[in-house]
Amino acid sequence: MDHTQDRALRHRAARVLPQGVYGHQSTALLPETYPQFFTRGEGAHIWDTDGHAYLDLMCAYGPNLLGYGDPRVNNAAIAQLQKGDTLTGPTPLMVELAELMVSMISHADWAIFCKNGTDATTMAKTVARAKTGRRIILVARGAYHGAAPWCTPAPAGILAEDRAHIHYYDYNDAESLSAAVAGAGDDLAGIFATPHKHDAFTDQALPDPDYARRARALCDQTGALLIVDDVRAGFRLTRDCSWELLGVRPDLSTWGKSFANGHPISALLGSETARDAAGSIYVTGSFWFSAMPMAAAIATLEILRDSSYLEQTIALGHRLREGLSKAAHAAGIGFRQTGPVQMPLFLFDDDPDFRRGFAWASDMLEQGIYIHPWHNMFLCAAMTDRDIDQVIEAAQTSFQAVSKRLDKIVPHPALSTLLAARSA
């Protein structure tokens, strides 16, 4: 596979970006052959700078829910762009969007819109402290809530003081959560939980209802706020806050990634109990009132409410899981698929440094399938049965390639460094 253009861009990037592309798409974190730059996306596919098309199972790490460039969403966005986007104040779309979200999300009575998931989670933390006048925030060990100093997974530049009042518990472990609450004494402000355990590098786990109910009960007993971080799983599991599936309602929920189908907007939603506290904090941003992403969000949410996108992606997910499971079994390979079928994560048995995962992913890429060796993936509503079958067919040959490639493909040492930092 020719990567000439991508190599040239990497070379230029290395001079003007500190280590080239940063964050989740840093070269160190993915197989060497993975392209770093893309020129185009349409439906379920992305194109790299050398003209290769890939069926994209990353969906932009979540934002692509209906398909890249969905015309229903983009036409609404373009029409608004032509009228006005970033103005001195918001357009009426802000009220309309808040009304729509509040009508869809059972626990929510109000919304604050922002740009990134990190804005929303950081604001949730501040609201919990403003509401309670207390300091301690509980977070599940290894859970991702964004890239601000209080939650970013890598340690460089972060002070112990940045996390002085962040305490940790084990996800899905009601006893661990209770112990952390007891340890916080009368200083507990809030408890964060992701809808299910979707940490990188490790098997996903669905939420244990006892743990979720315990989190609610502990917040009720202590007056702390329960925060469900739905930035990644929101609208992928249900058309409501994900913990509605368990009958557990948070006080705050955080949203981002998918609800404008890739346009830049995120949100903090809250119930009546947190309204005054949310109104008391000072939060804003130069682009937080921008109208184009709000128009995109309204168009997206109406489609989510009125279409069968969810049932479709779940059906595609089952097809994929069954097909891959058969293929792995036929190849005699220990291969684990975890989490909700529409948000799958794939890991190999006996693969502590992800060598097998990298070998498999590299071979899949050569066959035009973009997967991830250690992060959960996403299915989108633009995928078809035929696309899923293509993944399964590619996997049948790629599983054979894993053992052959093992010596050639070695993950970058930076990956182990990140891994060590996370488990510390």
Ligand SMILES: *Cc1c(COP(=O)(O)O)cnc(C)c1O
């Ligand atoms: C991605 C993510 C965030 C951060 O969102 P950004 O838009 O990247 O700032 C927060 N929480 C969860 C669960 C996420 O997956």
